[in-house]
Amino acid sequence: MNGRDIKLISGNSNLSLTSKISEILNIPISETLISTFSDGETRVEIHDNMRGCDVFVIQPTSPPTNDNFMELCLILDALKRSNCWRVTAVIPYFGYARQDKKLKPRVPISAKAIADMIQVVGVDRILTLDLHANQIQGYFNCPVDNLFASSIFINHIESYIDKENTVIVSPDEGGMERSVHYSKKLGTRLAMIHKSRNNPNEVSEMVLLGNVRGMTAIIIDDMIDTAGTLSKASTILKDAGAVKIIAYASHGIFSGTQSLT
Secondary structure, eight states: OOSSOEEEEEOSSOHHHHHHHHHHHTOOBOOEEEEEOTTSOEEEEEOSOOTTOEEEEEOOOOSSHHHHHHHHHHHHHHHHTTTOSEEEEEESSOTTTTOOSOOSTTOOOHHHHHHHHHHHHOOSEEEEESOSSGGGGGGOSSOEEEEOTHHHHHHHHHTTOOGGGEEEEESSGGGHHHHHHHHHHHTOEEEEEEEEEEETTEEEEEEEESOOTTSEEEEEEEEESSSHHHHHHHHHHHHTTOSEEEEEEEEEOOOSSOOOO
């Protein structure tokens, strides 16, 4: 489009995603060596010439988050030293996004620290999907394109629901804006679950705000990590009279030992 050669580079985080992108765009994946030294340090070597190219690095920071993040940083650093025309980091799942503000003394704003690290090693643009917190876009000085899964989910939901008997449910206050968007687009009712936590990944209390009795409840969330929130939310909705409970989430992390029941 801009007259430059487009290059695709993949870390080890999601090789199947990069392969699919390569297949659709008919652009080969650049030859890259990503391994570890004997002491566990990440080793990166880019074998293709990147000079003057428009480069896309595809590397979600999904578990193991720290390993995948380090791969991303070292790939970006290698590209910065390769005289590329532009480097875009494609990070569909942006890790550390849950710690986006300081809620108590002596804790980091991890999302800001991660953004700073990525910018220091070198990037011209970020492409991500359903950021946990929209304000993270402001942590970067470069353009950030935050894509929304709603363009896919809404069409899928609309294809089979009965709008009169469906309610969109936000599993927490942070997801309310997202759920309002779905509710308006679909023309359905809206409810929210207020939750509080004592510890990370541990929900201490949940309260339903809204009516779900006799309706299909559709929970909209950006991620499922341990599934603790989703499991407890489903129980509350069932106890409140929901006849069917469906969940849509952009990122299935599924860490820990909890499971849906």
